[in-house]
Amino acid sequence: SEEFSFTNHSHRRFNPLNDSWVLCSPHRAKRPWLGQVEKASTEQRPEYGPQCFLCPGNTRATGAQNPNYPSTYVFPNDYAAVHKSQPDCPASALAQVAGTDASDELFRVESTRGQCSVVCFSPRHDLTLPELSLDEICEVVRTWQSIYTELSKDPDVGYVQLFENKGAMMGCSNPHPHGQVWALSDVPSEPKKEMESLKKFNKKHASNSSLHACLLCSYTKAEEANAAAGESTNRVVLQNDSFMGIVPFWAVWPFETMIVAKSHVSNINELDALQIRHLAEIMQGLTCRYDNMFQCSFPYSMGIHQSPTANHPDADCCHLHLHFYPPLLRNATVRKFLVGFEMMAEPQRDLTAEQAASRLRALSPIHYKQNTA
């Protein structure tokens, strides 16, 4: 009788980091696609965009003028989702929206403060992260470090969320290479869930060696062995002494990856000069492979998860990692839609993590534009 095969049969995989399941239907990639086709991100841009709010020397919507910055540049988001100061929300304020006799169990609300900034990765309007030099990417990492350090000192900041939306498909409204920081007074839902999992794992394994007491230390260790064991168990795309770029066993997006520290590092600030360089190397090798896959600027949302702030009581449990969620599935214009079933029931993917990793590994780490130059 037929045996179970991960590449032919539907299965669910569990994500121990955020305590969720994903449905994997590897045979589904074969169905024909008659749906929405996107615009491929292959446009050429000038080195300087006269209308661009992020280019050096230009005036922003609010009237502020950007300096002639030579590398990275951080400024407050002109349309921040949260503000540094606003009135508190007393229990009585709830009456505004929920009437007076509202059960607070069903109508729970809290005021939230914070700060939002924009982080330009380069003065050049025409480049993207994978097209920067290694030194320039190191400078981006050092800029993230300063942001994290500064905001961590503010007692009103509970979490520093660093992220990048790359490409119009990911809601990015300006192609100038940049990321964002949203620092909130509360720890947001996703990092909170992950922290709970890390703490639970830590508690359960505390009597073991310190290495195995961390979920992500154990995971990277196991994946290093799996990678060495052969192609069919290899989810590692690239690695060096400090970091690993991997398609997690429980990936949701077709070519989702995670860059994870191989030793226990709680936050970006703990990285020394060599580790910064190692992180930049993996970021470069991974994002170049992304662009090379369909010879386009590969869209994604990227986010850094780490300890809430340097002095948070659970900071030690946290383990620095970066998630990349790219939507493309078949080519530069056909994406995966996480819609009806995924929103209402459970995320679903059309190829295995091993298949995605194998395709990414096979690609050159040198950017295709550089190859043809």
Added chain:
Amino acid sequence: SEEFSFTNHSHRRFNPLNDSWVLCSPHRAKRPWLGQVEKASTEQRPEYGPQCFLCPGNTRATGAQNPNYPSTYVFPNDYAAVHKSQPDCPASALAQVAGTDASDELFRVESTRGQCSVVCFSPRHDLTLPELSLDEICEVVRTWQSIYTELSKDPDVGYVQLFENKGAMMGCSNPHPHGQVWALSDVPSEPKKEMESLKKFNKKHASNSSLHACLLCSYTKAEEANAAAGESTNRVVLQNDSFMGIVPFWAVWPFETMIVAKSHVSNINELDALQIRHLAEIMQGLTCRYDNMFQCSFPYSMGIHQSPTANHPDADCCHLHLHFYPPLLRNATVRKFLVGFEMMAEPQRDLTAEQAASRLRALSPIHYKQNTA
């Protein structure tokens, strides 16, 4: 000093149904949009599409021929994500992808079976749900009932997920009006989370009257009172004796709504003829308002949550409701992107639930195409 205002200040709201938070930044709707612009869904289609896989009489990709169906039509999905029979996944199979000494805590996997079908809502290629007559929508509901009844009898079915992806923006690959059914052997993550919340609420309030022992019975009751109390606390878009169409207090998508039974109904099968009509009325009034908002075919993903199967041990706790997740924000071509911050940290919205409800209420329940005919 300034007082807290829900329409001016950032706040988080809690979703007690699936135990999550949403960040609400109502002032953010004011920022200019320079990002991706979608194709408005305003195309005219013929009543019959010769190339359409769903039209009556046509031959599908697999060679099967559709009958000349007069109202609704259900057939097996030719590219099903799950299949009725496949080999089990013994523990030893894990070695294929995770090596032999993999810790099962980090590499958890289970085989999953099921059935996927397509539900055509009408033989007419040119219509969508809001353009069907009330009788035709009643027939759609009755078709869902039969599907649920049939699948509930199958001991291999653990949950019947009924859903609709409407519009190319929501990954729908064929404009012919249709929904889907994915019936899985397991209860998927989302309905499972909701069931846990409903059970917890029930346990906590079991000593109260039976009405208040259900989270959604209590919620609809509270929202009826809030709606009667005035505009600023009114999230109800429309209601009749059996159902309410409401922007939930904790909505994530800009114009997200929920259709919820006002009395305790566990699944669609419990609806009698009058309740079916009442549900169809609310579906029609709500989806017509959606189309009227930007005078286009308003895209959304819709899903029905109810008891897993009729004889599931926790079936009584469940409370029938339909979620509508529409992406449009500003007009027919500018959508909300739930990307970087939302994926990595927490969902964020740009207007309050009360503002969304007020805009939906102000629209005509008669479809704009009918108005101009």
